[in-house]
Amino acid sequence: MHYLKLYPSKYLSVADIPEEGGELTVTIDRYAREKVVSDKGEEEKTLLYFSDFAKPLVLNKTNANSIALKHSPQVEDWKGKKVTFRESVTSLNGQERPCVRVK
Template identity: 35%
Template sequence: MSKTHYKRLMNPDYIGAYSLNEGEDLTVVIAHVAREVITGTGGKKEECTVAHLKGHKPMILNSTNQKSIAKLYGPYIEDWAGKPITLFASTTKLAGDTVECLRIRPTVAKRTLPKITDERLKAAVDKIKAGEYTAEKVRGNFTLTQEQDEWLTQELQVAAAGVPEDAPA
């Protein structure tokens, strides 16, 4: 059973280490990065670099995290838009205390492709035969079982040969 970090209940405006479950990595995509004035605890206003993340709260980028992204994608923040980063919770020293922080992995976790149902695969094959989709897109977007891959190959060979589907074998 996962536990709820007390900071999650405070509904902050930015993603933090408390946003991740213990031991969890989170791969996100950067929408854009900009300098912004943020309001910190106690109402203190400060200009910070902020990464806006697709589907998630924005992340304030400290110097360490900016360098991590620069190592992945180069020094220009405009080049970071649309790029994935993998976040993990860590700790650091701050004013003599050990505090939680978000860090960025030096490599991006490879996206695991979802499995495709037989029904969806059949619909995809129908779209391939109609010229609306490709086998490469199916294989690039889904994990196919060996049986599904063999069936897909067979269906496309039959279609390429021009044999009607209901012809006797």
């Protein structure tokens, strides 16, 4: 079991990527700007919702760029498009940590 499963999240995270196969393919339904509570307090973020997966993704610029290059720079065109996520590593405040990236 991935250690992040010990810390449930209401947003798509590395813990949601299947250990077997290491990828999660979902279908984009919509996006929305919503308030998200994090260590930094409450911030407005873009969330990406899926028609076949319950948790939304907090969409960062890196993943947005990858989806735009793969499908379209117009977010309205993303509905119905498939996207595959995988586990990766990023550096945050000088520390490496697991993250979700578009394949």
